[in-house]
Amino acid sequence: MHRDIAAIICYGTSTCRTNLDQLVTEPTRHKDDCNNILDLVFTDNTNIVKKVSVTDGISDHDAVVVDLDLRPSRKRKKKKKKFLVDKADLEAIGDHIRQFSAEYFAKLVDVSASAKWDAIKNCILEAMEKFVPSRMTSSRFDVPWFSRALRRQCRKKQKLYNRARKTKSGEDWSIFCSARKEFTRAIRSAKARFVNEFLSSSIKDKPKAFWSYIKNLRQERTGVGDLKKDNKTVSDTKEKAEMLNHQFQSVFTKENDNTLPHVSFSLPHGIPNLIISTNGVEKLLMNINASKAMGPDGIPPWFLKLAAKILLHYYETCSRLRLIMEKCPMIGR
Structure with a gap:
């Protein structure tokens, strides 16, 4: 008994310290009248977990099947x-x-x-x-420091790559590698210059631009995720709001307005x-x-x-x- 309590305390403290979530909630071991969860799945990012299920396994052990969304998804911005x-x-x-x-x-x-x-x-x-x-x-995800000069340099690098791939010449590959290194240095320098010069002054002068840049650094989406309706994925914010509004209305009882009692209300003092x-x-x-x-x-x-x-x-x-x-x-x- 003391060992079980110590194991439970150790399990709770370890998951809290490492910010892990345990996903398996169904028993995975069946023996006589005992049903226990022996197989555990931990994750620190529950947003990539689609479904967790327990299926038949070998002997008295069930198998845990976890459906994960590991592909990075990026939605194109709507043109406004x-x-x-x-x-x-x-x-x-x-x-x-x-x-x-x-x-x-x-x-x-x-x-x-x-x-x-x-x-x-x-x-x-x-x-x-x-x-x-x-x-x-534009519907493209352009970073603010990617200027026209960098875009021209990027197109030049791509042309050199296409020519080197077509000719398969060592000299062309060497020219392409030099152009790629130069472009990498230029884009890193432009990003460092943007962060040091623009963001340092925009915290007070242009806070909206500053927080917009911070928001774009996120690696996961927050808020209401995509919803499904009639086997179709809904990502538009207005449609999602209408779906949730319809769902909330469906759980309330529709009462007859004619049966509501009349409540008299009068202000003690008139408004000037x-x-x-x-x-x-x-x-x-x-x-x-x-x-x-x-x-x-x-x-x-x-x-x-x-x-x-x-x-x-x-x-x-x-x-x-x-x-x-x-x-x-x-x-x-």
């Missing part, structure tokens, strides 16, 4: 539309929104706040598409009248963090900050109308 904010035509954006103002203040006087907001949103999106240049991002001023709206627009992601309306924060003085009156009138009608547009909730 990126607006070139520095090349935006502010004068054309201002003229476009001023032309819209005549229709806004003349024809959209008696409409709801939602209709006013939809008109403003469509005008902003149209101005972005027309007067802010854009390009599609809110004052919306032009300076207040302008201050909120100018203090927007331009690096944040866009909301459900599809308008990026950088555009609101860029055209704050032009959009000032539209946001002011729309906000006042929300308070008067005591109703907020669906997209702004």
